[in-house]
Amino acid sequence: xxxxxxxxxxxxxxxxxxxxxxxxxxxxxxxxxxxxxxxxxxxxxxxxxxxxxxxxxxxxxxxxxxxxxxxxxxxxxxxxxxxxxxxxxxxxxxxxxxxxxxxxxxxxxxxxxxxxxxxxxxxxxxxxxxxxxxxxxxxxxxxxxxxxxxxxxxxxxxxxxxxxxxxxxxxxxxxxxxxxxxxxxxxxxxxxxxxxxxxxxxxxxxxxxxxxxxxxxxxxxxxxxxxxxxxxxxxxxxxxxxxxxxxxxxxxxxxxxxxxxxxxxxxxxxxxxxxxxxxxxxxxxxxxxxxxxxxxxxxxxxxxxxxxxxxxxxxxxxxxxxxxxxxxxxxxxxxxxxxxxxxxxxxxxxxxxxxxxxxxxxxxxxxxxxxxxxxxxxxxxxxxxxxxxxxxxxxxxxxxxxxxxxxxxxxxxxxxxxxxxxxxxxxxxxxxxxxxxxxxxxxxxxxxxxxxxxxxxxxxxxxxxxxxxxxxxxxxxxxxxxxxxxxxxxxxxxxxxxxxxxxxxxxxxxxxxxxxxxxxxxxxxxxxxxxxxxxxxxxxxxxxxxxxxxxxxxxxxxxxxxxxxxxxxxxxxxxxxxxxxxxxxxxxxxxxxxxxxxxxxxxxxxxxxxxxxxxxxxxxxxxxxxxxxxxxxxxxxxxxxxxxxxxxxxxxxxxxxxxxxxxxxxxxxxxxxxxxxxxxxxxx
Amino acid sequence: xxxxxxxxxxxxxxxxxxxxxxxxxxxxxxxxxxxxxxxxxxxxxxxxxxxxxxxxxxxxxxxxxxxxxxxxxxxxxxxxxxxxxxxxxxxxxxxxxxxxxxxxxxxxxxxxxxxxxxxxxxxxxxxxxxxxxxxxxxxxxxxxxxxxxxxxxxxxxxxxxxxxxxxxxxxxxxxxxxxxxxxxxxxxxxxxxxxxxxxxxxxxx
Numbered sequence: 001x002x003x004x005x006x007x008x009x010x011x012x013x014x015x016x017x018x019x020x021x022x023x024x025x026x027x028x029x030x031x032x033x034x035x036x037x038x039x040x041x042x043x044x045x046x047x048x049x050x051x052x053x054x055x056x057x058x059x060x061x062x063x064x065x066x067x068x069x070x071x072x073x074x075x076x077x078x079x080x081x082x083x084x085x086x087x088x089x090x091x092x093x094x095x096x097x098x099x100x101x102x103x104x105x106x107x108x109x110x111x112x113x114x115x116x117x118x119x120x121x122x123x124x125x126x127x128x129x130x131x132x133x134x135x136x137x138x139x140x141x142x143x144x145x146x147x148x149x150x151x152x153x154x155x156x157x158x159x160x161x162x163x164x165x166x167x168x169x170x171x172x173x174x175x176x177x178x179x180x181x182x183x184x185x186x187x188x189x190x191x192x193x194x195x196x197x198x199x200x201x202x203x204x205x206x207x208x209x210x211x212x213x214x215x216x217x218x219x220x221x222x223x224x225x226x227x228x229x230x231x232x233x234x235x236x237x238x239x240x241x242x243x244x245x246x247x248x249x250x251x252x253x254x255x256x257x258x259x260x261x262x263x264x265x266x267x268x269x270x271x272x273x274x275x276x277x278x279x280x281x282x283x284x285x286x287x288x289x290x291x292x293x294x295x296x297x298x299x300x301x302x303x304x305x306x307x308x309x310x311x312x313x314x315x316x317x318x319x320x321x322x323x324x325x326x327x328x329x330x331x332x333x334x335x336x337x338x339x340x341x342x343x344x345x346x347x348x349x350x351x352x353x354x355x356x357x358x359x360x361x362x363x364x365x366x367x368x369x370x371x372x373x374x375x376x377x378x379x380x381x382x383x384x385x386x387x388x389x390x391x392x393x394x395x396x397x398x399x400x401x402x403x404x405x406x407x408x409x410x411x412x413x414x415x416x417x418x419x420x421x422x423x424x425x426x427x428x429x430x431x432x433x434x435x436x437x438x439x440x441x442x443x444x445x446x447x448x449x450x451x452x453x454x455x456x457x458x459x460x461x462x463x464x465x466x467x468x469x470x471x472x473x474x475x476x477x478x479x480x481x482x483x484x485x486x487x488x489x490x491x492x493x494x495x496x497x498x499x500x501x502x503x504x505x506x507x508x509x510x511x512x513x514x515x516x517x518x519x520x521x522x523x524x525x526x527x528x529x530x531x532x533x534x535x536x537x538x539x540x541x542x543x544x545x546x547x548x549x550x551x552x553x554x555x556x557x558x559x560x561x562x563x564x565x566x567x568x569x570x571x572x573x574x575x576x577x578x579x580x581x582x583x584x585x586x587x588x589x590x591x592x593x594x595x596x597x598x599x600x601x602x603x604x605x606x607x608x609x610x611x612x613x614x615x616x617x618x619x620x621x622x623x624x625x626x627x628x629x630x631x632x633x634x635x636x637x638x639x640x641x642x643x644x645x646x647x648x649x650x651x652x653x654x655x656x657x658x659x660x661x662x663x664x665x666x667x668x669x670x671x672x673x674x675x676x677x678x679x680x681x682x683x684x
Numbered sequence: 685x686x687x688x689x690x691x692x693x694x695x696x697x698x699x700x701x702x703x704x705x706x707x708x709x710x711x712x713x714x715x716x717x718x719x720x721x722x723x724x725x726x727x728x729x730x731x732x733x734x735x736x737x738x739x740x741x742x743x744x745x746x747x748x749x750x751x752x753x754x755x756x757x758x759x760x761x762x763x764x765x766x767x768x769x770x771x772x773x774x775x776x777x778x779x780x781x782x783x784x785x786x787x788x789x790x791x792x793x794x795x796x797x798x799x800x801x802x803x804x805x806x807x808x809x810x811x812x813x814x815x816x817x818x819x820x821x822x823x824x825x826x827x828x829x830x831x832x833x834x835x836x837x838x839x840x841x842x843x844x845x846x847x848x849x850x851x852x853x854x855x856x857x858x859x860x861x862x863x864x865x866x867x868x869x870x871x872x873x874x875x876x877x878x879x880x881x882x883x884x885x886x887x888x889x
Binding site: 464465468469470471472473474475476477479480481483484494497498501504505508548549550551 | 743
């Protein structure tokens with residue numbers, strides 16, 4: 001702050017030029033200004049406290065300058081040590097009533113400056129105290145280290161003065177003791193006050209200070225209590241009783257510390273100190289008496305400051321707690337997810353507004369409910385508490401107050417000590433998500449249906465030929481029978497055989513039609529447990545028609561004892577048929593000699609069922625392989641390029657995956673996995 | 685008379701094969717069925733009279749390929765193609781390759797039986813024609829080159845005078861050649877001789 005004030009003396013132009021052109025010079029100027037200000041203040045404080053100086057040298061029972069020194073070194077750092085040495089040197093040359101040789105003065109000044117610099121260094125770097133003294137620990141360490149430093153400084157100082165003959169060796173213990181007390185009390189009274197005041201000044205800008213009648217009255221009463229105590233101790237009571245009544249001075253200090261914390265306590269301690277010194281000086285007490293009172297003053301200061309620090313710390317913790325509660329409340333109030341906490345027995349302790357909205361019940365009804373009243377029966381308390389953790393999410397339906405069911409996702413968390421746990425239940429409304437999923441499923445199944453129609457269209461020629469075969473046979477048998485009947489004596493055995501064949505062929509045609517209709521017409525998805533063999537056989541039956549016409553051999557290998565898979569039969573048949581037709585076209589396009597399609601079903605190591613379709617075609621090029629599953633990518637002149645894309649989305653809707661297996665040389669393999677029945681999670 | 689004429693059915697679909705066999709049996713035809721083109725080629729003796737009823741669309745060797753194979757082997761048995769939906773273009777290609785007829789599935793039996801009758805008739809007359817031609821060829825082999833020249837010119841309707849001038853021989857010599865020709869070819873009338881000459885010329889050309 002000195003730097004700022006000195007800088008303000010410069011004209012704005014000069015200041016600006018300085019700042020821009022010589023940043024280092026500017027820093028040096030600030031440091032010099034600060035040091036100068038410190039030295040002046042040091043000398044002023046030293047002069048004021050130059051009471052009952054022992055033998056005319058600067059050893060008094062009340063010596064506040066070390067407090068100032070500590071402030072400078074703690075706040076600005078040890079680089080200001082030279083300034084502290086200089087201040088002590090000047091003080092030894094200006095103040096004392098006896099002549100102190102410059103060398104002796106310098107030696108003593110070095111002891112003082114270095115001693116307190118060491119104290120500041122230990123506090124900052126070794127003990128790492130927070131110089132804002134926000135914790136009681138910081139204050140205790142400050143007082144202990146300062147008192148110790150004052151002891152060392154006193155011993156050194158007195159030894160140097162005795163060595164140089166300014167005081168006699170016999171006076172040395174008394175001088176040392178007086179200096180110790182003076183420095184220790186001075187520093188303990190002043191240093192915390194200055195550090196807290198600095199912190200206060202810095203944070204003042206953030207917190208608005210409000211004036212009130214009550215506050216003003218209390219301040220006045222507290223100041224009056226200090227005054228009154230001083231008057232009682234030193235005014236009313238006579239010499240003899242001053243000592244016994246001294247303890248009255250604890251009362252206002254304790255009161256103020258309890259009410260205002262460390263900030264108030266440090267001011268109160270300073271007020272008592274000044275009053276004490278003023279009274280003793282006024283009564284013209286001896287140095288010895290003042291020393292005794294200063295020992296008591298040390299006790300007042302320590303007690304008041306420690307109490308104040310404890311109170312401040314508690315206030316701060318309470319404020320932080322309040323703040324964090326406020327933050328939590330704000331988060332919970334605005335959260336879209338419902339958050340409720342329950343105790344160990346499942347009783348609801350708190351709910352946020354989102355929970356009220358989820359259940360359509362007010363908070364006062366919800367709190368006190370048992371968790372079993374709110375969640376479906378399957379969610380017993382033991383089950384909830386055993387599955388806590390973000391990883392485990394449950395989807396369930398809750399019943400709202402109006403009786404409707406609402407799908408939610410539940411996550412359980414734990415807090416509290418072991419044995420006294422509480423649980424947080426986070427409920428997320430997933431009705432929208434469910435709807436979106438249902439829409440997506442509907443779209444997917446619509447698309448699959450369209451693609452099935454187009455697949456059937458592509459197979460139309462093969463199917464028509466296949467249908468024509470039984471129709472041709474039927475017509476031939478029918479005409480043949482008619483012809484037999486026109487003969488004079490038709491042969492009954494021949495007639496019967498013709499009719500039997502005719503009926504058999506009509507049934508064959510019916511089978512083809514109904515299989516095709518089943519495949520084409522279904523637009524809705526129905527998932528049931530299906531045997532893998534059934535799935536494969538019915539798809540292969542359709543594919544075989546075309547395969548046979550093209551001289552392609554379709555081989556099926558199904559591992560025995562495969563578990564059933566939960567699947568939409570028609571859709572999985574569609575996937576298989578798609579793969580089979582792709583394989584067929586690959587074989588025909590390449591005109592290979594070996595015309596074989598192989599369908600294999602086996603259990604994977606993961607327990608799922610894998611169905612693979614392999615062809616003996618030329619395989620898939622790397623370029624095409626990369627975009628096989630992209631929609632509208634096709635090698636067929638009439639293809640839409642949707643077959644594999646839709647097949648994959650069907651398989652994924654079945655929680656499986658469809659992949660292309662690269663094979664060297666011969667053919668391509670497409671394989672898809674379907675989770676087996678026992679591993680599908682039907683927990684909810 | 686139909687006893688030694690056979691309808692050969694070639695179809696990979698057993699039901700269709702058996703049904704066609706049944707139908708043709710009821711109309712009194714002798715039928716032999718083969719499950720593939722290859723089986724037919726292996727089992728058929730080209731001396732046998734009849735016709736082939738075959739499916740256009742068969743694995744391994746299609747109807748069209750069978751027709752081409754018949755042509756290559758010089759087997760003249762008429763082939764009737766049974767075509768399904770969408771295979772008309774193939775059937776047309778087969779017709780161009782020399783197929784006798786094509787019938788669309790599902791079959792109308794009148795169309796089928798009528799076509800079969802026609803094919804059998806055609807086979808019959810084609811065989812007779814071939815037989816007659818063979819006889820004529822043996823007779824024509826007895827003619828001298830000059831006599832052959834005279835016959836061909838006579839078949840175009842040239843009078844003897846014009847033939848004598850064209851060949852640079854006398855009118856009498858031409859008349860002598862003609863009597864030898866009629867004798868060797870066993871023609872009863874001039875018009876019969878003209879027919880024989882045209883047949884032989886077609887066979888050559």
